[in-house]
Amino acid sequence: MSLTRRRLFERLGSVAAFPMSGEAVAARGREAAEAEGVALTAAAQNGSTIRIASNENPLGPGQHVLDAIVGRFPEVGRYPFNAKQPEAAIVSALASMHSVANNRISLSAGSGELLVNAVRAFCTADRPLVTAWPSFEAPVTTANKMGLPVKMVELDGELRIDIAKLVEASKGAGLVFFCNPNNPTGTVHGAAAVADFVKQVRAASPNTVILIDEAYHEYVTNPSYQSAIALAAETPNVFVTRTFSKAYGMAGLRIGYAVGHTETIAEVNRYRMPFSIGLPNIAAAVTGLGNPRHIESERARNTAVRDFTTKAFQEMGYSATASETNFIFVDLKAPAAPFRDACREHGVLVGRDFPPYEKTHCRISMGTMEEMQRAVQVFRKVLGNTTIAAGQHGR
Numbered sequence: 001m002s003l004t005r006r007r008l009f010e011r012l013g014s015v016a017a018f019p020m021s022g023e024a025v026a027a028r029g030r031e032a033a034e035a036e037g038v039a040l041t042a043a044a045q046n047g048s049t050i051r052i053a054s055n056e057n058p059l060g061p062g063q064h065v066l067d068a069i070v071g072r073f074p075e076v077g078r079y080p081f082n083a084k085q086p087e088a089a090i091v092s093a094l095a096s097m098h099s100v101a102n103n104r105i106s107l108s109a110g111s112g113e114l115l116v117n118a119v120r121a122f123c124t125a126d127r128p129l130v131t132a133w134p135s136f137e138a139p140v141t142t143a144n145k146m147g148l149p150v151k152m153v154e155l156d157g158e159l160r161i162d163i164a165k166l167v168e169a170s171k172g173a174g175l176v177f178f179c180n181p182n183n184p185t186g187t188v189h190g191a192a193a194v195a196d197f198v199k200q201v202r203a204a205s206p207n208t209v210i211l212i213d214e215a216y217h218e219y220v221t222n223p224s225y226q227s228a229i230a231l232a233a234e235t236p237n238v239f240v241t242r243t244f245s246k247a248y249g250m251a252g253l254r255i256g257y258a259v260g261h262t263e264t265i266a267e268v269n270r271y272r273m274p275f276s277i278g279l280p281n282i283a284a285a286v287t288g289l290g291n292p293r294h295i296e297s298e299r300a301r302n303t304a305v306r307d308f309t310t311k312a313f314q315e316m317g318y319s320a321t322a323s324e325t326n327f328i329f330v331d332l333k334a335p336a337a338p339f340r341d342a343c344r345e346h347g348v349l350v351g352r353d354f355p356p357y358e359k360t361h362c363r364i365s366m367g368t369m370e371e372m373q374r375a376v377q378v379f380r381k382v383l384g385n386t387t388i389a390a391g392q393h394g395r
């Protein structure tokens with residue numbers, strides 16, 4: 001049964017408001033910002049809170065990676081360039097995985113560092129950042145901090161990146177950010193559409209650098225999708241970013257990378273902080289890359305959890321965008337804030353506001369199946385579909 005906006009407000013009327021202003025949420029500019037931690041520490045310290053607000057992997061990296069991390073501790077007195085397993089070990093592993101030369105790869109402390117440095121490297125007062133909106137906000141936040149111009153391009157009717165409009169806006173841009181799959185909508189464009197986008201931007205604006213963010217690559221199951229890494233490695237002014245924070249389960253370690261054309265990678269590297277990846281993190285990344293079957297099983301696990309959660313919302317009368325990621329963007333037909341506050345009251349932390357969709361949509365990350373089964377009971381209760389089973393309150 002679906003709810004009208006008014007009825008949802010009535011149901012949620014008694015719920016205590018989350019003690020943080022909308023401005024504070026909007027201003028944070030980082031996924032799972034420190035501000036969220038204020039509420040998190042209070043709510044999550046007993047360990048039963050379901051944290052599905054930040055697109056993390058609820059299971060972490062796996063025992064094989066944890067063992068590798070611990071095994072590297074005895075050598076942490078050494079700098080990464082002077083260690084038995086230096087940073088170059090990740091570069092070699094990535095180069096062989098992607099069949100590219102080492103100088104087409106750049107490492108970073110989380111792919112977010114690359115998004116920041118891309119704006120620093122390629123945007124100027126005359127050459128704006130261009131991005132679909134809403135999308136992952138790090139490039140916009142960086143441009144704003146630097147006082148650089150930003151052009152935001154609205155999504156299409158299915159909340160997908162509108163390629164034609166993005167191409168048009170890219171003329172004269174310093175950097176165009178193309179998030180595929182897109183956060184927060186989870187939608188993806190297929191390989192042919194991405195290749196065509198690159199071709200069109202290069203024709204319309206040859207000096208514009210194209211950044212294709214593939215943070216959620218490992219979760220995609222849509223057969224039309226393919227990574228743009230091979231294309232980027234061969235095309236001037238194009239690069240792809242990836243992260244170990246999602247399917248690899250290493251968000252807390254901070255490891256990301258870019259693959260692209262040699263000169264473009266060299267330009268981004270100028271802004272890189274040297275040796276920002278510690279020895280345990282190097283071991284984690286190399287071990288993670290050496291176990292592709294673990295990532296395949298993570299993809300399958302995530303798909304099953306996402307299907308379960310999407311279906312549960314459908315049964316309640318709510319639809320979600322076609323997500324290819326570890327989160328869904330649900331049309332609540334009502335503002336996200338009261339829903340979020342009510343879920344929080346039941347120990348479930350869902351995503352923040354994503355203007356201009358904060359009045360209708362909420363982003364919900366995937367926890368474990370067991371967590372999502374519990375979370376769905378809370379969603380049903382909050383949306384007025386049923387009561388929560390005994391013992392599920394206040395988690």
Ligand SMILES: Cc1ncc(COP(=O)(O)O)c(C=O)c1O
Nearest residue numbers: 031110111112136183215243245
């Ligand atoms: C699309 C996208 N790109 C990049 C990032 C940055 O992630 P990290 O810095 O952990 O690699 C995120 C984080 O959620 C994201 O959603």
